[in-house]
Amino acid sequence: MTIxxxxxxxxxxxxxxxxxxxSLKGNEVKSxxxxxxxxxxxxxxxxxGNLVVRGMHITPWHTSNSYDIDVDREVQLLAHKKEIIKLENKLKTDGYTLIPLKIYFNDKGKCKMLIGICKGKHTYDKRNALKEKQIKRDIERSFK
Incomplete structure (x- = not known):
């Protein structure tokens, strides 16, 4: 399952x-x-010096203890110290943020998160992206 x-x-x-x-606790993995x-x-x-995710909502597993885990707690990410220092240097420049892109399980059954170093788009950039997406969709329809 990928999110x-x-x-x-x-x-x-x-x-x-x-x-x-x-770094997950208890029934969060099942959820x-x-x-x-x-x-x-x-x-x-x-x-x-630690990488932390905020605002991630994990719904409790239906058979879990209600006192077990806070639903919106900060979740620690596991990365090498060199990667964290590199991210910290990149974040010092204006406009950059770290955004979770995907959560998935790898071949060994370990839960992984893909993080992106992102820069915000303006509204005109978003409109251009939607326009290009619509043009691609129209081209694909014409070939069918």
Whole structure:
């Protein structure tokens, strides 16, 4: 099961992508495996040398204890120190943010998150992207 942030491609220019592991607790893995997770309004931050995701909502597993886990807690990402330093240097320039793009399970069954170093789009950029998408769609229809 993959959980994608489609809004990120619409709102941001994605310049670089990095794969990180996720530090999950208890039944969060089962919830993510069943697609009960939302990363649409989430973002990443660097706190005390650690990479953290904020705004990610993981719905509790139906048989889990109600006192177990906070639904909107900060989730720590697992990345190498060199990668975190590189991200921190990139974020110091204006307009760059870290946005979660995708959550998926790799071949070994480990939960991974794909993070993008993104720069925000203006409204005219968004209109141009929609126009190009519509033109491609029309061309594909004409060939069928």
């Amino acid at each position: 994608e942030n489609r809004k990120a491609n619409y709102d941001y220019f994605i310049e670089d992508k990095i794969e990180c592991g996720i 993510i495996h069943n697609g009960m997770c939302n990363i649409k309004d989430s973002w990443c931050q660097i706190q005390n």
